[in-house]
Amino acid sequence: MSQEQGWAAPRAEGPVSGRITVPGSKSISNRALILAAIADGPSHLTGLLAARDTTLMRTALTSLGVAIADTGSTVTVTPGSLKGPASVDCGLAGTVMRFVPPVAALADGVVEFDGDEYARERPMGVILDALRALGVQIEDGGTGRMPYSVSGTGSVRGGTVTLDASGSSQFVSALLLAGARYDEGVDIRHDGKPVPSQPHLDMSVAMLRERGVQVDDSEPNRWVVAPGPIRALDSAIEPDLSNAAPFLAAAVLTGGEVTVTGWPEHTTQPGGQLPEIFTRFGAEASWTPDGLTVRGTGRVTGADLDLSQVGELSPVIAAVAAFADGPSYLRGIAHLRNHETDRLAALENEFNALGGDVTQTADGLEIRPKPLQGGLFATYHDHRMAHAAAVVGLLVDGLLIENIGTTAKTLPAFPELWSGLVS
Incomplete structure (x- = not known):
């Protein structure tokens, strides 16, 4: 079957067993790039992910005047004088479209932002309005979406800002990462429903503290970043644990055994909760x-799971739940409607098109297992949807994955790694 018609998902003929090494975390890689770009000297990063999202981030930062060079497996980031005019292609990367504007505000000149077609539908008003409240000039035509421009003067006043980050923790992380470089620092206050994806906030705070930045998060829904330098830091990037999800799911569904090498003993990544989640489905995990x-x-x-803090794992978890011996309930993930696609609608559509029984709820999915048949599984240009489709294909004959190449967003070698494990 040609790539245009769909990628034939490998069918598991028995228990899937093997060892997998996944490349660096996208979330850590892009945070490390942002912090290195506004640090007080050069930083050397090893194990940095090479994928579409990190390439977009690197290109965005170099367009602002940051020098980024590769030497073998090490990437050296040397801060420069941030300036426009510049144009930033965000692709479909939330970390680029949300993390770079607070940095662009420190540049002297106009920086324009745009991205893929669906990126123009992703909500940006929260971060843009927050920057306005901190003294930054933003032009978005009143849409709160891309395209938009940031007109920097070389510095940002900073100070106190109140926002509703219930749609994405990235709104808070974006201000956290750049806030130390603002004249008054930044005092971020959340007002709204709970902020999802707490592990990603913990990641941002931990990485700032590693670089000598003072962050006070002792009060619920408030983060205070003191003004000051961001120390240059040489660091190694952890493996991307969320990208390990489909490989571990293969063991769960087929009665096999899969080892992901280099799994960190302690981590702030959402994927760190995969062992606990999969044991809830009846699997065993050991370190x-x-x-x-x-x-x-x-x-x-x-299983009945609250995934509010690990929403990005939901597509693969839904694929596992589709083959369980009873219903599953995935809760706390209403914010997935504003991810790379509306993931809740996409999962409902694709599973039901194969004969499944999946229903959206106010904040998640109810999955009642039914026999599935082959067909074309649409990915909506979303790498996590492609991962879910591959997991389904383990147990369903004739499953074709539309645009498997979308996995290049965070794991370009996914098709080869998956075929090598399953075959």
């Missing part, structure tokens, strides 16, 4: 000096 091993037990039990 060795080599990494994390997940074993399927031959039975997949339905």
